[in-house]
Amino acid sequence: MKTKFYRLLTLAAFLTVALFSAQDAKGPTFIGTADKMFVAPAISTLKNPEVFVSVEKEMKDRRFYKHEIVPGKDPQKTDDHFVLNRHELEGKIPGKTPSLVFDAAASTSQPTDPALAVGPDHVFVVFNTGFIIYDKNGTALTGQLTPSNIFGTNGCCDLTASYDHVAQRWVVSLLGNGAYVAVSKTSNPVTTQWNVYQYSAVNDYQKLSVWSDGYYMTDNTSSTNKIYAFEREKMLAGDPAAKILAFPLPGIVTSGFFSPQFLTLSDTNAPSPGNVPVVYMQDDAWSGVSQDHIKLWNLNVNWATPASSTISQPVQINIQPFIGVFDGGSFYNLVQPNGGATIDALQATIMNQAQFRKFATHNSAVFNFVVDTDASAAKRAGIRWIELRQSGDGQPWSLYQEGTYTAAAGKHAWNASLIMDMQGNIGMGYTAMGGTANKFVGSYYTGRKANxxxxxxxxxxxxxxxGNANIPGGRYGDYSKIDIDPSDNKTMWYDTEYMNNGRKNVIGVFKIAPNYLKDVGVVSIDTPVTGALTNAETVKVKIYNFGENPQSNIPVSFKVNGATIATETYTGTIAPAATVDYTFTAKANLSTEGQTYAIAAETSLAGDEDLTNNGITKNVTHVFQWDASMDEITAPVSGGFLNSQPIKVKVSNKGTQTITSLPVAYNVDGGSWVNETITTPIPAGGTFDYTFTAPFNFSQIKSYNVTAKTMLPNDSVPTNDEISKTVVNSACYTSTNNTQYPIGPGSGVVTNSVISQTGIGNITKVKVKVNLTHTWVGDVEMKLIGPDNTEVMLANRRGSSGDNYTNTIFDDDATTAISSGTPPFTGTFKPESPLSAFNGKPITGNWTLRITDKANGDGGQLLNWSLEPCSDAVLAVSQTDVDSNKVQVVNVGNNKFKVILKDKAITGNVNMNLYNGAGQQVLVKRLNKTTGEYSTEFDMSYAPKGLYIVKLSDGTNNFSKKILVK
Structure with missing residues (x-):
């Protein structure tokens, strides 16, 4: 089959040059057929179907490496545009409780790759690597089965499921030795046979879409073949001669991971054949991209004359700037609650799945990707969602709307999937975590009405x-999926990953479309607002029509602190899914300075079918005239190797009068106050960022207490005048190993986990954090072994019959000894032996956490552990490089660098990490050996000036080198 493949590839390449060298469009780079085709029996006929057995392991797909980002290149310095410019109706319309929620699958794979497809009577759920079929009530019709029951092999991962609405068939794909695509022969996935095709040409992260004239697939690959078209008509018929065509994507730029998506059909209303769109985000943090935008290509396949098929040149659709890079491209980005593992934000990916829907007046496409909405060093993941429109089949696409969604209460929001129903309403399922309530990873939804x-x-x-626990390890999700129910073209089914006593995939079923004919309510109280209030305040509200019928003559009332002030009538007509403003004739007395008032407004329409969404409450405060607040000390921040730093603060005027001269001051560690005056007027309700003219020297390795205050004469609220912050100047590094390993069971079974640490100088202090599960934890002995084989006993069979070490920190400065703790040993403990045994020794090298199970019977799992060694060094260009013999760093000009590693003994992959002077990771790459060496180039021309550390490691050998960006 390989001979056939390359012969056809050569022929296709020749045809491409002959036919398209003078044209904008590109022809196919490969024309062929499946490597193998067979008919698989129906699942219902299998006497002994192979049952899925969960195997706990991390999937090492190719998304992790080769990130072609340029540190410091993204010019965005402010928070996300849409977060800063929220519409007043954002998040104001109450959502409905899902009609059905159930755990659809259980798997310990990292990640679980959750997805689903919904048909007239069935829900086909896939995960990594297995599947299960349900009816619409959430009743399982099969057990959790392996892919071999359909594909004849269990492959690797990345199962996908689609429902071909036009043909009423199921289409399922699997990544194995290439890609497998199975097409059902009927609409019943339990009793149907399957036409199964294998294509070895596909590499990784295959995502399949359904179109009018073909099945289409994207591929994560560096080869010329970027996308694939499969001959749908013949695959439906089970014809072994069904063609496969491969194409490039002209002009695509990536960070190293190719994750565009074809649009897929949402219903039976299919467009004309051809012009199937492919979309991808283009981030200006990447080399070769000057402006954040969407690229869109159109693929036209001629199945009768395949060589005349074309992929267009890309159309650039500019969108609002976004920050798309997290942690230099690393997998590990979002911190879970209470010290849990840092998990993947799924960056640089068009999330599963880009959806198409055809309307009478236009066609729509919706898709999303994750962005960092916080332009500071902090992170808050949000979802940039896009709707493109075209006036008709084959017409140009343009941006119709875009937005950035952030979860409530400061949570991260990411791993989203969105779809449009028959009315044009959009529903979006997503993952959220963290925030002010410190929530575990959970499943949520939002949406919007068409108007x-x-x-x-x-x-x-x-x-x-x-969820009820943190996700173990760093890998999470990889994607989720929302699908529309063809029974009504309104009900949405969303599947994602969370923890519910183990890794589970959870499904939620909901609608954005109206549930009732007659349903209205107040969704917003627009005025009054907190400020200088009077005894005759105007109350203005928004009334929303949730129902399907227009409504008029709607009674609406408001209360203040529980007392009804007025009941009036809105006499106009409100169309379905429309909002109107209503201003009460009656006024509200809010005249007491300093008091907070609870204003409640609601409708009381006769016959309203849903009373739960009739009204809302809003608190407003009559503020004082004079109130200056010291809100935040924004700089400096804790880091490594600090020196003289400016003191930056954020102050606000919470009063009703403009402040024209504001005295402010700061001190450090209770020392003398540095007094200055802000002379820029700060209007009522305004804020001001101020930098003191006098900096402070933080060069000592220690913790500093910085205090700042306002000193406005006659300030009415002194409680908000002063604020303090701890700033730590450390020569400390933090490294984490998120790979999970079994512990025991069995007397003498040893588990070793290694962190390859790079750094400068000798150790002054070491801390260790451990997360592990183990029943009867008194069986466990735990040691830390340094690069020079120095051993320190952390815990020696403590905890008797109790379970687990949960966020357990070993620190010589702790007040409680581990011998005095009780399982699950949450908190900070003094180890059995002092970690100071490492003091004075080099920081660089392999550090091993060695766990020995000392008894038979009980076992467990090492989830993750972190090492925090501190150094006595101060970064200086004059210091000797850690290894100057095998690693060469060349400045090729304009702060662009080439790193070369020559070592005959190393043959596998080598990871490159680039750190700034504060120990923050700014770039991640994986290198392959070529012509006897490992090499890569990276651009630092946009990065801040200073010293950086390049670390190269194959997991055993470690090399470090300093570079100076001038």
């Missing part, structure tokens, strides 16, 4: 199900 303000997700965050 809502553009760029606005008006549906309030609605919980599908919260």
């Amino acid at each position: 809502d303000p553009l760029g606005t997700m008006t549906i309030a965050e609605t919980i599908i199900k919260e």
Whole structure:
């Protein structure tokens, strides 16, 4: 089959040059047929179907490496545009409780790759690597089965499921030795036979879409073949001669991971054949991209004359700037609650799946990707969602609307999937975590009605199900999926990953479309607002029509602190899914300075079918005239190797009068106050960022207490005048190993986990954090072994019959000895032997956490552990490089560098990490050996000036080198 493949590839390449060298469009780079085709029996006929057995391991797909980002290149210095410019209806419309929620699959794979497809009577759920089929009530019709029951092999991962609405068939794909695509012969996935095709040409992260004239697939690959078209008509018929065509994607730029998506059909209303769009985000943090935008290509396949098929040149659709890079491209980005593992934000990916829907007046496409909405060193993941439109089949696509969604209460929001129903309403399922309530990873949804303000997700965050634990390890999800129910073309099914006593995939079923004919409510109280209030305040509200019928003559009332002030009538007509403003004739007395008032407004329409969404409450405060607040000390921040630093603060005027001269001051560690005056007027309700003219020297390795205050004469609220912050100047590094390893069971079974640490100088202090599960934890002995084989006993069979070490920190400065603790040993403990045994020794090298199970019977799992060694060094260009013999760093000009590693003994992959002077990771790459060496180039021309550390490691050998960006 390989001979056939390359012969056809050569022929296709020749035809491409002959036919398209003078044209904008590109022809196929490969024309062929499946490597293998067979008919698989129906699942219902299998006497002994192979049952899925979960194997706990991390999937090492190719998304992790080769990130072609340029540190410091993204010019965005402010928070996300849409976060800063929220529409007043964002998140104001109450969502409905999901009609069905259930755990659909259980798997310990990292990640679980959850997805589903919904047909007339069935829900086909896939995960990594297995599947299960349900009816519409959430009743399992099969057990959890392996892919071999359909594909004849269990492959690797990345199962996908689609329902071909036009043909009423199921289409399932698997990544194995290439890609497998199975097409059902009927609409019943339990009783149907399957036409199964294998294509060895596909490499990684295959995502399949359904179109009018073909099945289409994207591929994560560095080869010329970027996308594939499969001959749908013949695959439906089970014809072994069904063709496969491969194409490039002209002009695509990536960070190293190719994750565009074809649009897929949402219903039976299919467009004309051809012009199937492919979309991808283009981030200006990447080399070769000057402006954040969407690229869109159109693929036209001629199945009768395949060589005349074309992929267009890309169309560039500019969108609002975004920050798309997390942690230099690393997998490990978002911190879970209470010290849990840092998990993947799934960056640089068009999330599963880009959806198409055809309407009478236009065609729509919706898709999303994750962005960092916080331009500071902090992170807050949000979802940039896009709707493109075209006036008709084959017409140009343009941006219709875009927005950035952030979860309530400061949570991260990411791993989203969105779809449009038959009315044009959009529903979006997503993952959220963290925030002020420190929530575990959970499943949520939001959405918008078709006539809502553009760029606005008006549906309030609605919980599908919260998780009950942190995700173990760093890998999470990889994707999720939402699908529309063909029974009504309104009901949405969303599947994602969370923890519910183990890794589970949870499904939530909900609708954005109206549930009732007659249903109205107040969704916003626009005035009054907190400020200088009077005894005759105007109350203005928004009334929303949730129902399917127009409504008029709607009674509406408001209360203040529980007392009804007025009941009036809105006499106009409100169309379905429309909002109107109503201003009460009656006024509100809010005249007491300093008091907070609870204003409640609601409708009371006769016959309203849903009373739960009739009204809302809003608190407003009559503020004092004079109130200056010291809100935040924004700089400096804790880091490594600090020196003289400016003191930056954020102050606000919470009063009603303009402040024209504001005295402010700061001190450090209770020393003398540095007094200055802000002379820029700060209007009522305004904020001001101020930098003191006098900096402070933080060069000592220690913790500093910085205090700042305002000193406004006659300030009415002194409680908000002063604020303090701890700033730590350390020569400390933090490294984490998120790979999970079994512990025991069995007397003498040893588990070793290694962290390859790079750094400068000798050790002054070491701390260790461990997360592990183990029943009867008194069986466990735990040691830390340094690069020079120095051993320190952390815990020696402590805890008797109790279970687990959970966020356990070993620190010589702790007040409680591990011998005095009780399982699950959460908190900070003094180890059995002092970690100071490592003091004075080099920081660089392999550090081993060695866990020995000392008894038979009980076992467990090492989830992750972190090492925090501190150094006595101060970074200086004059210091000797850690290894100057095998690693060469060349400045090739304009702060662009080439790193070369020559070592005959190393043959596998080598990881490159680039750190700044504070120990923050700014770039991640994986290198392959070529012509006897490992090499890569990276651009630092946009990065801040200073010293950086390049670390190269194959997991055993470690090499470090300093570079100076001038």
